[in-house]
Amino acid sequence: MDRRTFLSWVGVGTLASSLPAIIVACSSEETETETETSNTTPPKNEFVEVGNSEELDIRGFILNKDATGESVLVFRKPKTSELIAVTSKCTHAGCDVELDTDAQLLICPCHNSKFTLDGSVANKPATKPLASYEVKQEGNSILVKVI
Numbered sequence: 001m002d003r004r005t006f007l008s009w010v011g012v013g014t015l016a017s018s019l020p021a022i023i024v025a026c027s028s029e030e031t032e033t034e035t036e037t038s039n040t041t042p043p044k045n046e047f048v049e050v051g052n053s054e055e056l057d058i059r060g061f062i063l064n065k066d067a068t069g070e071s072v073l074v075f076r077k078p079k080t081s082e083l084i085a086v087t088s089k090c091t092h093a094g095c096d097v098e099l100d101t102d103a104q105l106l107i108c109p110c111h112n113s114k115f116t117l118d119g120s121v122a123n124k125p126a127t128k129p130l131a132s133y134e135v136k137q138e139g140n141s142i143l144v145k146v147i
Contacts, residue, residue: 045145045146045147046145046146047134047136047143047144047145047146048143048144048146049141049142049143050062050064050072050074050085050142050143050144051064051074051141051142052140052141052142053137053140053141053142054140056074056075056076056142060075060076060099060101061073061074061075061099062074062075062142063088063096064144065088070087070089070131070146071087071088071089071096072085072086072087072088072133072144073085073086073087073088073096073097073099073106074135074142074144075099075101075117077117078101078104083135083136083137083142084117084118084132084135085132085133085134085135085144086106086115086118086119086130086131086132086133087119087130087131087132087133088130089130090108090110090111090113090126090130091113091121091126091127091128091129091130092108092110092111092113092125092126092127092128093108093110093111093113095108095109095110095111096109097113097115097130104116104117105117105122106119106130108126111125111126112125113125113126115129115130118132119131119132133145133146133147134147
């Protein structure tokens with residue numbers, strides 16, 4: 001065996017023997033991140049702040065993906081100004097639904113599923129309604145109850 005072939009095999013062996021250490025290091029980082037995320041999940045049956053009334057008035061909605069552990073869309077019902085909070089994830093494709101205040105619908109841009117403002121299915125392919133949440137305003141804060 002010549003020198004070049006020998007050194008090539010030594011290099012491959014070194015790389016192969018260090019691979020398990022690299023895999024362990026990567027998986028332990030993922031585990032730590034998962035633990036940190038699970039520790040930030042809010043307690044059940046409590047209200048958490050998802051935004052403020054100023055943001056709601058300016059944008060017309062609040063989309064919060066962090067505070068409740070779920071992706072929540074909060075808006076005011078046209079005409080009555082009642083606060084509504086529903087999951088923003090379409091029950092068919094999991095895409096974020098978009099609020100169409102003119103049509104008074106929540107529309108999924110992925111497959112055109114449509115939901116009424118209370119989360120009921122108005123147009124398939126989705127067959128399950130959007131989950132709704134208890135919502136209230138205290139001062140300037142918009143709060144949603146985590147279930």
